[in-house]
Amino acid sequence: MNETITSRQNAWFKRVYRAAREHGDEIVIEGPKQVADAIAAGWRPVAVVTSDSGAAGDLAGRRPAHRRALHPEEEIVFAETLFKAVADTKTSQGVLALFERPRHTLDDVLARRDTVAVALDGVQDPGNVGSIIRLAAAFDASGVILLPGCADAYAGKAIRASAGAVLRVPIAAGTDADLAASGRPMLYADAAGEAIVPPGRDAILTFGSEGTGVSDAIRRIAKPIAIAMSDRVESLNVAAAAAILLSRSFESRSRH
Numbered sequence: 056m057n058e059t060i061t062s063r064q065n066a067w068f069k070r071v072y073r074a075a076r077e078h079g080d081e082i083v084i085e086g087p088k089q090v091a092d093a094i095a096a097g098w099r100p101v102a103v104v105t106s107d108s109g110a111a112g113d114l115a116g117r118r119p120a121h122r123r124a125l126h127p128e129e130e131i132v133f134a135e136t137l138f139k140a141v142a143d144t145k146t147s148q149g150v151l152a153l154f155e156r157p158r159h160t161l162d163d164v165l166a167r168r169d170t171v172a173v174a175l176d177g178v179q180d181p182g183n184v185g186s187i188i189r190l191a192a193a194f195d196a197s198g199v200i201l202l203p204g205c206a207d208a209y210a211g212k213a214i215r216a217s218a219g220a221v222l223r224v225p226i227a228a229g230t231d232a233d234l235a236a237s238g239r240p241m242l243y244a245d246a247a248g249e250a251i252v253p254p255g256r257d258a259i260l261t262f263g264s265e266g267t268g269v270s271d272a273i274r275r276i277a278k279p280i281a282i283a284m285s286d287r288v289e290s291l292n293v294a295a296a297a298a299i300l301l302s303r304s305f306e307s308r309s310r311h
Contacts, residue, residue, distance in 0.1 A: 106138035106149035143211030164198030177204035177264035185216025186294040194305040198225035231272040241277035248279025255308030
């Protein structure tokens with residue numbers, strides 16, 4: 056049994072705390088299932104951290120999977136108070152892991168032309184970012200491009216909302232200039248657009264911020280596309296709009 060870390064001055068605590076707050080070069084994934092899924096997807100943890108409260112049990116029955124991926128010195132135990140300080144959930148299951156942040160490029164996202172790519176422009180709610188990443192996986196988009204002003208896809212709330220899709224979907228940062236230079240047809244969701252079936256492949260579907268939609272820069276280089284609906288509501292949540300348009304794109308692609 057590893058010695059329990061009780062001091063906030065401990066180097067491991069500082070490292071995990073920084074990753075949980077900043078999600079820079081390293082990120083934190085929380086929960087026994089989420090950690091096991093990441094390892095199964097080929098992610099190698101820097102460290103697995105458990106709470107000394109025993110709430111996690113035997114890593115929720117997943118310890119063999121962890122042991123196959125770890126050396127013993129990479130299993131760390133935090134005192135419950137320290138674990139709560141780094142946990143992102145209100146009721147933690149007592150397991151989290153530290154990973155190197157995945158690094159994808161625009162070329163990774165745009166490598167496939169047999170489907171569409173998704174771009175998010177100023178989507179600030181990490182829950183919406185994670186939900187749309189999950190939708191990108193569900194409807195086989197090539198990846199997600201995060202334009203300036205977006206929440207981090209590797210924040211804890213975004214990771215949870217993606218239901219593990221961040222493990223499988225290429226995600227890269229970009230700008231409107233990058234999108235324009237790609238030469239791909241570009242569309243953005245907007246009530247003022249024409250309600251047409253979105254392309255099934257070789258295009259970029261862009262979704263804007265929850266309050267103001269896409270930026271003027273995107274409006275200058277892309278075509279608006281609307282969703283036909285009744286006048287009982289003015290607009291849809293950005294994740295709901297993405298679900299409808301990506302589903303229609305997938306259906307269009309599947310028919311041809």
